[in-house]
Amino acid sequence: MKNVYIHPTALVDSENIGEGTRIWAFSHVLKGVSIGANCNVGEHCYIESGAVIGTNVTIKNGNELWDGVTLADGVFVGPKVIFTNDLHPRSPRLPQAARRYSKRDWLFATVVKEGASLGAGAIILAGKTIGEFAMVGAGAIVTRDVPAYALILGAPATVVGWVCQCGRGLEFLEAAGTCADCGLEFLREANGISLKQAEPVSA
Amino acid sequence: MKNVYIHPTALVDSENIGEGTRIWAFSHVLKGVSIGANCNVGEHCYIESGAVIGTNVTIKNGNELWDGVTLADGVFVGPKVIFTNDLHPRSPRLPQAARRYSKRDWLFATVVKEGASLGAGAIILAGKTIGEFAMVGAGAIVTRDVPAYALILGAPATVVGWVCQCGRGLEFLEAAGTCADCGLEFLREANGISLKQAEPVSA
């Protein structure tokens, strides 16, 4: 692994860490985990075999990424976000639950798409997908899939607005909106918003 | 201690850990703590003197079990559950609070009964009892005692359904219900549900 920084107290059992990625104190990356280039994994984190992490991802302190969690490129995971992979957990050591945990179908995967942000202390129920560039507010409990570019808040979380790729909130006059910070243009549609495609230049 | 696995980075100051129990990285078990056989204590946990843990208990990562917390056999503690033992805390070092902390009556105990599950990020206020096989939803804030077999959600948490010992949700037609997974039978009563006792075989 080239130019990977691993803090002396961190435990890294994976060989699959991308260039320029840094892993900080008291964190543990298990065997088989894949982490892309140019990521930052904060302190007191735990990344379990089966988790997959893209490039340019920022994982703040105190995060646990379980088997089944995928973070696409450019994702932000705030401090102490809580991922889950089981919708009605029991102790697998409880005799009454042994049969359930003898198979793998209790596990539901979570996907966080490109550029999305998960606010501090947000809780993501197993089996949900967070759309591209969505922003989950601090402490929100995500119980449904989240549309791309949506700002969601509350418990259970609901869509309260829309945000640009750069993070700035968007305002829509009728069907179109332009980011006041970076100038990206969006179109409002029935079930969400999308990036306005550049019109083809006439020949 | 026989067949106890302690990760090289874990700190275990107790001599009272049951057979087959495993304690993972960066966790700390203090003096006098009692942990039963066949338990799993995840990473970044802290178990304080005065905590008592039964057998077959699963404690996921990032949990702190304070003095006054008792977990019965087969309990599941999801990631980053938050226990408390003080209902109106101040810094004990604050001069105005010194008198209060000179005695021990600020401490309220928490009991989690056999087979119960505490979902990820749930918060348990001091002094509460979680009934047998109850299931506390992710992020729920428990402010009252929880009946056996109850599924509770929300902040403050309220009963929204009932679950079997195996974890499966139960449906009741009138006064009786049978688990679709494991076949256990339950009776609905005024204040909760209970396991149907096998009828005595006539002689």
Add this chain to the structure above:
Amino acid sequence: MKNVYIHPTALVDSENIGEGTRIWAFSHVLKGVSIGANCNVGEHCYIESGAVIGTNVTIKNGNELWDGVTLADGVFVGPKVIFTNDLHPRSPRLPQAARRYSKRDWLFATVVKEGASLGAGAIILAGKTIGEFAMVGAGAIVTRDVPAYALILGAPATVVGWVCQCGRGLEFLEAAGTCADCGLEFLREANGISLKQAEPVSA
């Protein structure tokens, strides 16, 4: 540094820790952090350069104090309180967010004033001030400044009562209230309460 206790597994990069302060296992105090005398920093904590901590402060386990967080004297930080310093975070490594993080104006400071308590798992949005001796309930999400002596609960948190410096709840008969525990007297005003000043002795 005199009489500072640092657990053998803790990392302390600051030279500015007050007398009698203790820093427990698996915690990390970064360069430049200032911590006053007689504090207690629990396990699995992270205190970032730029954080400032007064005297007699109690920080329970699992806390992260970011750049921009100031805790005055006598503050209590319960287990796993979540501080933040960015109101609409993106991964700074995301190309679309690079411009925003090239300056420092994304950072909003948090101030917790003398004697205040932050309950377990509370979330403090960036840029807020918690007044003297206020008490934030477990799991509350603080989205506005908090008045001195206020008890706040919920998500978003609202004022539900008032507490004394010693932590006891206060009751008001008309405009005045006296703490049943420590006898301090308070006056109720339009926007909060304040400590009743001793009347000047007539000459």
